[in-house]
Amino acid sequence: MDEATFSVSKGCFAFKGDSKENEFETTKYLKSDDARCAERWKLGTEVWNNIEISTNEINSSLQESMFLDLVKYIERSCLPKNAMTGRSEIPTAALMTGVNMPDHAALFVKLKEAVEESIAQSVVILQSKDCSNIKSMMRAIVNQLLGDTGMNTSRTSDAGDEDIASDDLYYMRKKSSTITMSMIVKWYNKVTKPHSHGGSPGKKRKIDDTCFARKPLVIMCQDLEAFPQLVLHDFIIMCSFHAATLPMVLVFGIATSWTDVSQRLLSHSAIVNLSVEKFHAPTASEHLALIIDKVLLTTEQPFKLSGKCLELIVDVFLCHDFSITSFLHALKFCALEHFREQPCSILCTKSLKEAESVISKFTKNDIRLLKSVDSFKRYVASHDKDKQTAISKDAGFKSEIKKCIHDLHVFHSFYFPALHCLHILTSSLPQYPLGKKIRELYHMCYKHDINNHEGFKQAFLLLGVSSRDQLVKHLNNCADTLESFTYEFDDCVDNDVHPNFASAKLHAFVENLEKMDENDPQPDNDEKDEEPENETLETVKYAYQLQERLRNRANKKRIRKMTRFEKIREEAISYLKSFFWQHLQRVQFMPFHEAFYFDSSAAVKRHLLAAPRLAIQTALSNPYQYLPVPSLEGMSYGVIPPNAPDICVAYKLHNECGNIINLYDWMSAFHVITTTNHGEGETNSEENKKVEIDEVTQARFIQAVSELQHLGFVKPTKKKTDHVQRLTWSHS
Structure with missing residues (x-):
């Protein structure tokens, strides 16, 4: 007999399971009939890893200044303080983290790492779920300080705890023990006690009195609003009595505001013991704007989102939880779904040479799949028959697809600089005719022809009445934006509209504007082409003709009086229009744009915007979608097979009832259906009505009704005995 399970009496024995997690096998979820699916999945994983690296760099740069300020504050709080009184204020950092709750865990973990590297080695992160009362709160602190989960109750001390009594450690590590702040103070003083090197008694007393010169104990409350008010009050009061002997810094993670917390959660007797300084984490909206600007709308990453998909996942971000983590999960789904489902995504590579090497290895099956792409079909239909015949051959198709992918790379290298330039030019205009954020402008350019868009026309009308200072500022910003990009395909676009030439031309406009006065008149160089001032009016017979002649003459005089500034402004705006018309064309008109752009908004809605009630009703009314059993296929047409799941049978019958359902009638109908042999006709069903319902059928029915009640259907x-009320109504 096994000694581990030997017992005098009967008992239940628990065995620790294998902690090794099963590896996720992606090959099970790839298409088996697609030979390139695994290769596309590998490429998609590489693309997503590059995107993740870029987003992590943005996250680190955003949080670096906040972490630096917090570390400096903790360093200042470690300075020596007067310990004559038995009570002192606790240095407290109020960190305004925002309402993006799913991102707070990662934020505090990084903050803990930054504090441990710079100042303190003892940092504790507390969550409200672990602090329902003061006992559990102290237990959570001790578990993290000792680096234990509470399961180790041995009396042997670690190498770093040689000077601490093993009995004290044994008691503190016991899960059932009650921890007090005095125990933590005693443990911390022994762990961090300074080494004595001899010296005068005055120096020794100086070391003892400057306990705040030691590394502090940093306690972080991640979600302060969720902590119980009484527990938080008792903890602060308890810490205040030991603040003179235990160097301690509190960090409060606040999602709302300090005013709301101080009025609703903390009492006055607790607040007076805190020395609070506020810190602000970067807002989630700023973080999202940087990710879209620096990662998605650049030439660095080959994967792109369509305007509709980008707008959809941004709406999910803005309307749900403001979580950057959730946004990145949605973006990851879009990227991997694109490479899993789209055959031409094998061409979504960062460099053109990689795409050309992939094209040269295409098989006949690959060519057949790529010929079925919608954009390529439209491209072939726009050519004559000779061209179509040449493209239909494998060699001609490969050369043509190389040309299409090359054109897409050239398009992207100039499209995104022009997009950023237009955003810089119009983002400060009144009423934001092209949107306040660059993602709005991107969606507009993807969906519409921007040159014929009403907002584009309105924006340039507003630029046409801008002052000289405003125009100089706009032109300088546009030139700096164009110079911040690098361009690979310099020979693939006309020099007049090349971004480098455009930047030089905008600088020339700025120089001309700065050299001249805004009110200098334009010299009349075209006098010979103009009508003479003393035009004869002998042919005028009626008054309306005279009025029209005088009105035309006044308009011509107004045109002749145009200043040099107005002429330069008109030339600059005209050039910018031609520049944007050249580079901001709709990508949908280009063949094989599907290789780079994910445009399946239906897949995003289906996987990320879950509708649980609709999914449950679909599963109950038509289980064939989830259980591929041939006999269940007819349930979508109103047929209820006897081998259907009990809850599906009960749900179908409940749909045929009114507001109040008789349980006995419902059970009788359930009994008739479940006991009917398929194919024996109505004779057997009439006999089943007369047979008494057995206990097994009753139990099955009761379980099905209980499950429907749990799901919220009844x-x-x-109102009536042995009746239930129906709660949902549908057409199924």
Whole structure:
């Protein structure tokens, strides 16, 4: 007999399971009939890893200044303080983290790492779920300080705890023990006690009195609003009595505001013991704007989102939880779904040479799949028959697809600089005719022809009445934006609209504007082409003709009086229009744009915007979608097979009832269906009505009704005995 399970009496023995997690096998979820699917998945994983690296760099740069300020504050709080009184204020950092709750865990973990590297080695992160009372709160602190989960109760001390009594450690590590702040103070003083090197008694007393010169104990409350008010009050009061002997810094993670917390959660007797300084984490909206600007709308990453998909996942971000983590999960789904489902995504590579090497290895099956792409079909239909015949051959198709992918790379290298330039030019205009954020402008350019868009026309009308200072500022910003990009395909676009030439031309406009006065008149160089001032009016017979002649003459005089500034402004705006018309064309008109752009908004809605009630009703009314059993296929047409799941049978019958359902009638119908042999006709069903319902069928029915009640379809009612009330109504 096994000694581990030997017992005098009967008992239940628990065995620790294998902690090794099973590896996720992606090959099970790839298409088996697609030979390139695994290769595309590998390419998609590489693309996503590059995106993740870029987003992590943005995250680190955003949080670096905040972490630096917090570390400096903790360093200042470690300075020596007067310990004559038995009570002192606790240095407290109020960190305004924002309402993006799913991102707070990662933020505090990084903050803990930054504090441990710079100042303190003892940092504790507390969550409200672990602090329902003061006992559990102290237990959570001790578990993290000792680096234990509470399971180790041995009396042997670690190498770093040689000077601490093993009995004290044994008691503190016991899960059932009650921890007090005095125990933590005693343990911390022994762990961090300074080494004595001899010296005068005055120096020794100086070391003892400057306990705040030691590394502090940093306690972080991640979600302060969720902590119980009484527990938080008792903890602060308890810490205040030991603040003179235990160097301690509190960090409060606040999602709302300090005013709300101080009025609603903390009492006055607790606040007076805190020395609070506020810190602000970067807002989630700023973080999202940087990710879209620096990662998605650049030439660095080959994977792109369509305007509709980008707008959809941004709406999910803005309307749900403001979580950057959730946004990145949605972006990752879009990227991997694109490489899993789209055959031409094998061409979504960062460099053109990689795409050309992939094209040279295409098989006939690959060519057949790529010829079925919608954009390529439209491209072939726009050519004559000779061209179509040449493209239909494998060699001609490969050369043509190389040309299409090359054109897409050239398009992207100039499209995104022009997009950023237009955003810089119009983002400060009144009423934001092209949107306040660059993602709005991107969606507009993807969906519409921007040159014929009403907002584009309105924006340039507003630029046409801008002052000289405003125009100089706009032109300088546009030139700096164009110079911040690097361009690979310099020979593939006309020099007049090349971004480098455009930047030089905008600088020339700025120089001309700065050299001249805004009110200098334009010299009349075209006098010979103009009508003479003393035009004869002998042919005028009626008054309206005279009025029209005088009106035309006044307009011509107004045109002749145009200043040099107005002429330069008109030339600059005209050039910018031609520049944007050249580079901001719709990508949908280019063949094989599907290789780079994910445009399946239906897949995003289906996987990320879950509708649980609709999914449950679909599963109950038509289980064939989830259980591929041939006999269940007819349930979508109103047929209820006897081998259907009990809850599906009960749900179908409940749909045929009114507001109040008789349980006995419902059970009788359930009994008739479940006991009917398929194919024996109505004779057997009539006999089943007369047979008494057995206990097994009753139990099955009761379980099905209980499950429907748990899902919220029915509920008990006191209006009638042995009846239930129906709660949902649908067409199924």
